Amino acid sequence: MAADDPRPLLGEPLSLDLLNTRWRLTAETQDLLTDVAGLAIWLRANDLHELCPADEPTLAAVRQARTALTAAVAHPAAPGRDARAAVNAVLSHGRTRRTLTADGPAEEAVTDSAAWLPGWLAVDDYLRLLRLDPTRIRGCANDSCLLHFFDTSQNRRRRWCSMALCGNRAKAARHYARGRAAG
Template identity: 50%
Template sequence: MTRRPLVGEPLALDLVNTQWVERGRLVDLFDEPDGLRGWLTEHHLEGDPAAVETPLRETRSALRRVLEQPDEAAELGVNAILARGASRYTLRAGAAHEQPDVDAGWLPSWRAAINYLDLLGQQPHRIRRCGNPACVLYFYDTSRNGTRRWCSMDGCGARAKAARHYHRQRVTP
């Protein structure tokens, strides 16, 4: 399976990040052999890859749209996914238990959309796109001071530092 440049983000952002740019070419994890199955396993999500692929692709597009252009039209796409399910709660042994009522093919997508709402309910200003204009990855900034700019310091951050250094060296006589 292809090695992704950014992993470990919240479910919604990790779904969006299943597409990335590598050497100027858009890579889609779901087009890789066992890429979708591996992603489901990584997130402990059940579902037949054949049944969940189209809903996940649709959800990924809807989430990317709302991240890039958060307007009413983009919100409609996410709301259409949210409308495919609901949660029912019960009390057992003194603890709340959630039981989602969602078609199995849409459950991973619905969970990703719910996760996006959870992120918005926490600190929405910490949902960020990488500072590299050529990068399409998103992250949830968990740094103490909330000033993270890059998807990763090893990748985009290091390239930006190198570019600044090169520029300083070229400008300085």
């Protein structure tokens, strides 16, 4: 984890990492994207800081992308009309340009402006995850947790954003409840 990145879960695919800029470990929801400084942290964490500026237009575009992804992950296998429209609105700001280079085929993301690049890349990454397997896009099983992950476990049974965060809390709560029921 980067020293200045306060988020509890890092290393997820770009689309889910964008969703995970909002989290809750206590009763209070935290949001990395409240200002340009938080955006700069997220851009650096995803090696996007040299491709686009950390400024207000980029922050607005990234927030719009996060809102679209939030709606889409509510039902990843079959997003509703509004969620599809929100995702497509972000995607309308860019495209993938394919070229043939001396090294072979290449792809490059091209957007209306540099401000749209990180949000567009995140939403495009979501489409990639859907093509891989929409059932592996999961929200943490802890009802009070907002974090998402792509389940890469062999048996596809991962339930928690992190065993250390939510998994252990659930185990402790079950143990406490059993103790109270027995006593």
